[in-house]
Amino acid sequence: MKKITKSQGRSSRYRTLREEAFEANKQLPQLGLVLFTFGNVSAADRKEGVFAIKPSGVPYEELTPARMVVVDFEGKVVEGKLRPSSDTKTHAVLYKHWQEIGGISHTHSTYATAWSQALKDIPVYGTTHADHTTVDIPCTLPMSDAMISGDYEFQTGFQIMECLRERNLRYTDLEMILVGSHAPFTWGSTSSKAVYNSAVLESIARMAFLTEAINPGAVRIKESLLRKHFDRKHGPDAYYGQ
Amino acid sequence: MKKITKSQGRSSRYRTLREEAFEANKQLPQLGLVLFTFGNVSAADRKEGVFAIKPSGVPYEELTPARMVVVDFEGKVVEGKLRPSSDTKTHAVLYKHWQEIGGISHTHSTYATAWSQALKDIPVYGTTHADHTTVDIPCTLPMSDAMISGDYEFQTGFQIMECLRERNLRYTDLEMILVGSHAPFTWGSTSSKAVYNSAVLESIARMAFLTEAINPGAVRIKESLLRKHFDRKHGPDAYYGQ
Amino acid sequence: MKKITKSQGRSSRYRTLREEAFEANKQLPQLGLVLFTFGNVSAADRKEGVFAIKPSGVPYEELTPARMVVVDFEGKVVEGKLRPSSDTKTHAVLYKHWQEIGGISHTHSTYATAWSQALKDIPVYGTTHADHTTVDIPCTLPMSDAMISGDYEFQTGFQIMECLRERNLRYTDLEMILVGSHAPFTWGSTSSKAVYNSAVLESIARMAFLTEAINPGAVRIKESLLRKHFDRKHGPDAYYGQ
Amino acid sequence: MKKITKSQGRSSRYRTLREEAFEANKQLPQLGLVLFTFGNVSAADRKEGVFAIKPSGVPYEELTPARMVVVDFEGKVVEGKLRPSSDTKTHAVLYKHWQEIGGISHTHSTYATAWSQALKDIPVYGTTHADHTTVDIPCTLPMSDAMISGDYEFQTGFQIMECLRERNLRYTDLEMILVGSHAPFTWGSTSSKAVYNSAVLESIARMAFLTEAINPGAVRIKESLLRKHFDRKHGPDAYYGQ
Numbered sequence: 024m025k026k027i028t029k030s031q032g033r034s035s036r037y038r039t040l041r042e043e044a045f046e047a048n049k050q051l052p053q054l055g056l057v058l059f060t061f062g063n064v065s066a067a068d069r070k071e072g073v074f075a076i077k078p079s080g081v082p083y084e085e086l087t088p089a090r091m092v093v094v095d096f097e098g099k100v101v102e103g104k105l106r107p108s109s110d111t112k113t114h115a116v117l118y119k120h121w122q123e124i125g126g127i128s129h130t131h132s133t134y135a136t137a138w139s140q141a142l143k144d145i146p147v148y149g150t151t152h153a154d155h156t157t158v159d160i161p162c163t164l165p166m167s168d169a170m171i172s173g174d175y176e177f178q179t180g181f182q183i184m185e186c187l188r189e190r191n192l193r194y195t196d197l198e199m200i201l202v203g204s205h206a207p208f209t210w211g212s213t214s215s216k217a218v219y220n221s222a223v224l225e226s227i228a229r230m231a232f233l234t235e236a237i238n239p240g241a242v243r244i245k246e247s248l249l250r251k252h253f254d255r256k257h258g259p260d261a262y263y264g265q
Numbered sequence: 266m267k268k269i270t271k272s273q274g275r276s277s278r279y280r281t282l283r284e285e286a287f288e289a290n291k292q293l294p295q296l297g298l299v300l301f302t303f304g305n306v307s308a309a310d311r312k313e314g315v316f317a318i319k320p321s322g323v324p325y326e327e328l329t330p331a332r333m334v335v336v337d338f339e340g341k342v343v344e345g346k347l348r349p350s351s352d353t354k355t356h357a358v359l360y361k362h363w364q365e366i367g368g369i370s371h372t373h374s375t376y377a378t379a380w381s382q383a384l385k386d387i388p389v390y391g392t393t394h395a396d397h398t399t400v401d402i403p404c405t406l407p408m409s410d411a412m413i414s415g416d417y418e419f420q421t422g423f424q425i426m427e428c429l430r431e432r433n434l435r436y437t438d439l440e441m442i443l444v445g446s447h448a449p450f451t452w453g454s455t456s457s458k459a460v461y462n463s464a465v466l467e468s469i470a471r472m473a474f475l476t477e478a479i480n481p482g483a484v485r486i487k488e489s490l491l492r493k494h495f496d497r498k499h500g501p502d503a504y505y506g507q
Numbered sequence: 508m509k510k511i512t513k514s515q516g517r518s519s520r521y522r523t524l525r526e527e528a529f530e531a532n533k534q535l536p537q538l539g540l541v542l543f544t545f546g547n548v549s550a551a552d553r554k555e556g557v558f559a560i561k562p563s564g565v566p567y568e569e570l571t572p573a574r575m576v577v578v579d580f581e582g583k584v585v586e587g588k589l590r591p592s593s594d595t596k597t598h599a600v601l602y603k604h605w606q607e608i609g610g611i612s613h614t615h616s617t618y619a620t621a622w623s624q625a626l627k628d629i630p631v632y633g634t635t636h637a638d639h640t641t642v643d644i645p646c647t648l649p650m651s652d653a654m655i656s657g658d659y660e661f662q663t664g665f666q667i668m669e670c671l672r673e674r675n676l677r678y679t680d681l682e683m684i685l686v687g688s689h690a691p692f693t694w695g696s697t698s699s700k701a702v703y704n705s706a707v708l709e710s711i712a713r714m715a716f717l718t719e720a721i722n723p724g725a726v727r728i729k730e731s732l733l734r735k736h737f738d739r740k741h742g743p744d745a746y747y748g749q
Numbered sequence: 750m751k752k753i754t755k756s757q758g759r760s761s762r763y764r765t766l767r768e769e770a771f772e773a774n775k776q777l778p779q780l781g782l783v784l785f786t787f788g789n790v791s792a793a794d795r796k797e798g799v800f801a802i803k804p805s806g807v808p809y810e811e812l813t814p815a816r817m818v819v820v821d822f823e824g825k826v827v828e829g830k831l832r833p834s835s836d837t838k839t840h841a842v843l844y845k846h847w848q849e850i851g852g853i854s855h856t857h858s859t860y861a862t863a864w865s866q867a868l869k870d871i872p873v874y875g876t877t878h879a880d881h882t883t884v885d886i887p888c889t890l891p892m893s894d895a896m897i898s899g900d901y902e903f904q905t906g907f908q909i910m911e912c913l914r915e916r917n918l919r920y921t922d923l924e925m926i927l928v929g930s931h932a933p934f935t936w937g938s939t940s941s942k943a944v945y946n947s948a949v950l951e952s953i954a955r956m957a958f959l960t961e962a963i964n965p966g967a968v969r970i971k972e973s974l975l976r977k978h979f980d981r982k983h984g985p986d987a988y989y990g991q
Binding site: 632633634635703706707710713714715717718720721722725726728729731732735739740746747748749 | 835
Binding site: 475479493 | 544589624627719
C-alpha cells in the first residue's frame with residue numbers, strides 16, 4: 024500500500040510536466056515538421072531540476088503523457104519506464120547551462136535540415152526572420168572526431184554552445200541553430216515556444232532558399248529595418264500582440 | 266441601462282463589418298497563406314469611414330467577430346477591446362488615399378515573400394498573371410532610414426503609394442504589391458477580394474519562380490496575348506464569369 | 508404543360524452527360540490542380556454531337572450537374588442557363604476535329620503551367636512519362652497577333668492542332684499539350700481520363716523540373732526502355748491492368 | 750462441398766499474408782508516395798515460399814485483402830483472380846536471391862524518381878541519411894537493350910543486384926536503390942519496413958536536392974559522424990528505440 028501511494032505521489036509530481044511535453048511533441052506532426060519517429064521535444068521544470076522528453080523511437084500517434092520520460096539536468100532518468108530520446112543528453116546540457124529556457128525542440132524538418140547539410144548560415148533576408156532574431160541563423164561546424172567518439176549527445180550540446188560563443192551570441196539573442204551535417208535545434212521559455220520556433224525556422228529556411236534561387240545576388244535586409252521589426256515585437260517599447 | 270443600450274447600439278453598428286473582416290481573416294489559414302499569427306486582413310465601411318481589422322498577435326483559431334478591432338482612416342481605434350494588428354496604420358493610409366478599395370490583405374506567404382526578399386518585380390510570364398493585371402508585380406525599394414525611424418507603419422503605406430507613382434501605375438491597375446525585404450500587400454473592392462488576390466499572387470509568384478528555374482532566359486508574355494486575357498476578364502467587352 | 512414536359516425531356520436527354528462533366532470537374536480541386544475558379548473540364552456525347560462543360564467563373568464547390576452547360580461542336584450553347592467556360596470554343600474545335608476523344612481538361616496546374624510559361628517542351632526523362640506517351644510533351648509557339656485578335660478561343664484550338672501537325676504527331680500519340688505562355692490542355696476517351704491526364708502531366712512536369720535541377724546535363728530515357736514501358740501499358744501485347 | 754472446403758482452406762492459408770500486403774499498400778497513398786495506381790508493395794511468407802502483391806492497375810481505394818495476388822518466387826501466380834502488378838517478376842527475383850527480406854516497395858515518389866531520372870546517386874549529406882545507411886543511395890545504369898527486350902521485369906531484379914555487386918554492397922548494407930531512368934525500389938524485413946524505407950528515401954532525396962541547391966559545393970557528412978549515427982541506431986551497442 025505504501026509503495027503504491029509513493030508511486031502515485033511520484034507520478035503526480037511530474038504529471039503537469041509530462042502533459043506539457045506530450046502536448047508539445049504532438050504539435051510536431053501537426054505542423055508537418057517530422058516523419059515517423061524523427062524529432063523530439065522536452066519541457067523543463069526549473070524548480071524540480073528536471074525535464075520531460077519524448078521516449079526514443081516511439082511514433083507520435085502512440086505517445087501519451089504517461090510515456091514521457093523525466094530526466095535530470097545531468098541526463099539521468101528520474102521517472103519513466105521507457106528509454107528517453109537518444110538526443111536526451113543534448114537537451115540536458117542546454118538546460119544545465121542556459122538558466123532561462125523552459126523548452127527544447129529538435130526536428131529534421133526539410134528546409135532547415137537542408138541548410139544544416141549545406142553547412143551554411145541562413146542570412147537574414149527579410150522581416151519574417153527579423154521578427155524573431157536580428158542575426159543570421161548560425162550553422163555549427165562539424166564536430167571534431169574526438170567529440171564524436173566521446174559522449175556524442177553531450178558533445179552536441181557543447182557544440183551548440185561553442186558555436187554561439189565563437190559568434191559572440193547569447194542564447195537569448197536567438198532561439199534556433201543549425202547543427203552542421205545534422206539538423207536544427209530550437210528552444211524557448213516553454214516547450215510550446217520551442218516548437219513554435221521550429222516551425223518559424225522551417226519557414227525562414229524555405230524562404231531564404233527561394234530568395235537566393237530567385238536572386239543569387241540577394242542582400243541582407245538593411246540594419247535599420249531589421250532592428251525596427253525586431254524591436255516592435257521584442258524591444259522595450261514593443262507594441263505587437265496583446 | 267442607457268449605457269448598455271448605447272454600447273449595444275455601438276456594437277451592432279459595426280457588427281456586419283466585423284463579421285466580414287472575421288470571415289476574410291479566417292480564409293488566410295484555409296488557403297495556406299499564413300503561419301501562426303502572421304498576416305492580417307481588414308474590411309472597410311466607406312460610409313462610416315472605418316475599417317475592421319485582425320487584433321495583433323492572436324492566433325486565427327481564436328478569432329471571433331467580436332474580437333475584430335474597428336479603426337478610423339487616421340489609424341485611431343474606434344471600437345474593440347484588443348490592440349489592432351501592428352500593421353494597422355498601413356491599412357489606414359491606403360484606405361484614406363485610395364477611395365475605391367474596400368479590403369486589404371497582408372500575408373507572409375512563401376513565394377511572394379521570397380520575391381519581396383529578393384527585391385525583384387515578378388515579370389508577367391503568362392495568362393494566369395495576365396488574367397489579373399497587365400503589369401509586372403512591383404517590388405518597392407527598401408524604405409529610407411528616416412522613414413523607418415519615423416512612424417514606420419504609416420510610412421509603409423506611403424512607400425507603397427510612392428512605388429506605384431514612380432511606375433506611373435494607379436491602384437486600380439493592379440491589386441497587389443511586394444514590399445521590399447518584407448512581404449506582400451493586396452487589396453480589392455472587398456476584403457474577400459483582397460484575400461483572393463493574396464492567393465492569386467502566391468500562385469503567380471510560385472509559377473514565375475519555376476518559369477525562371479526551368480528557363481533562365483524566359484521572356485514575358487507577348488503584349489497582344491497579355492491584353493487579350495486581361496480584357497476578356499476585365500475589359501469593356503469582358504465575357505468571363507456570369 | 509407541354510412546355511414543361513418538353514423542357515423536362517430536354518433536360519433528361521443530357522442528364523448523364525452533365526453528371527459526367529460535373530464529376531470530372533469536381534476532381535480538379537481534389538487533385539490539387541486548380542485554385543478558385545481556374546480550369547474547366549468537358550465531357551462529350553458523340554451521338555448527340557454535344558459536350559457538357561463547366562460554367563464560367565463559378566467556384567467548384569458551387570457546381571451541380573444542373574449548372575453544367577451543354578454546347579455543340581460549333582461552340583453554340585444548346586442547353587443551360589449559365590454562360591459556359593470562356594475556353595469553351597477551344598474545346599469545341601478539338602471535339603469537332605478529333606473524332607475519338609470524349610473529354611477535355613484545362614488547368615493552370617503549377618508545374619505544367621511553369622513549363623508553358625518557359626516555352627519549353629517537357630523532355631521524356633523516365634518511365635513515368637513513358638508509361639503515358641513516347642514523345643516529349645510539346646509546348647506550342649505563342650499565337651500570332653492576327654489569331655489573338657481574331658476569335659481567340661477558337662484559334663487556341665487550331666494552335667494546338669497546328670503544333671501537333673508541325674511535329675508530325677497525332678492526337679492519339681499523346682493526350683496532353685502545353686499552350687505557350689498559357690497553360691496545359693489534356694484530353695482522352697472520357698472526361699475522367701482527361702482529368703487523369705492533367706494530374707499525370709503535372710506529376711511529369713514536376714519531376715522533369717527536378718531532374719534538370721539535379722542534373723543540368725540530364726539525358727532522355729533510352730529509346731528501347733521508352734518503347735518497352737509504353738508498350739507494356741498500351742502496345743498490342745500490353746499486360747498492365749486487368 | 751469438397752471444393753468449397755478446399756478453396757476456403759487455400760484462402761485462409763494466405764489470409765494473413767494478404768492482409769499484411771493490403772495494409773502495406775494502403776500506406777503508400779497515406780504517405781503521399783503514389784498517384785492513382787502507380788506503385789506496389791509485396792509481403793513475403795518465407796516458409797510458404799510465396800509473396801502477396803498488389804493487383805495491376807487497381808486504384809488504392811479499391812484494394813481489399815482478397816484482391817491481393819499470391820505469387821511464388823519464380824513469379825508464378827499461386828492464388829488470386831486478378832493479374833498481379835506488372836512489376837511482380839522484379840519482386841520475385843529479389844525474394845529468391847535475398848534470403849532475409851520480407852517485403853518490397855516500389856513507388857514513383859517525386860524526389861526519388863527525379864534522382865533516378867537524373868541518373869545520379871544520392872550523396873550522404875547528413876544524419877537523416879546516416880541514420881539509415883552509411884553509403885550513397887546508388888542509381889543503377891540504364892539497362893542494356895538485350896535485357897530490355899528479354900524478360901524486362903525479371904531483368905530489373907538482376908539489374909538491381911548487379912548494381913550492388915559492382916559497388917561491393919550487400920542488400921543488408923542498405924534497403925533502397927534508384928533504378929536509372931525509372932524510379933526507386935526499397936525493401937526490408939517486412940512489407941511495413943519496406944514502405945517505411947520508401948518514405949525515408951523520398952525525404953532523403955528531397956533534402957539532398959535542396960542541399961545541393963543551397964550549396965553547389967556541398968560535401969558529404971564526415972566519416973566519423975556518419976558511422977556514429979548509423980551505429981547508435983543499428984550497431985552492436987545501439988541505443989535508439991525501445
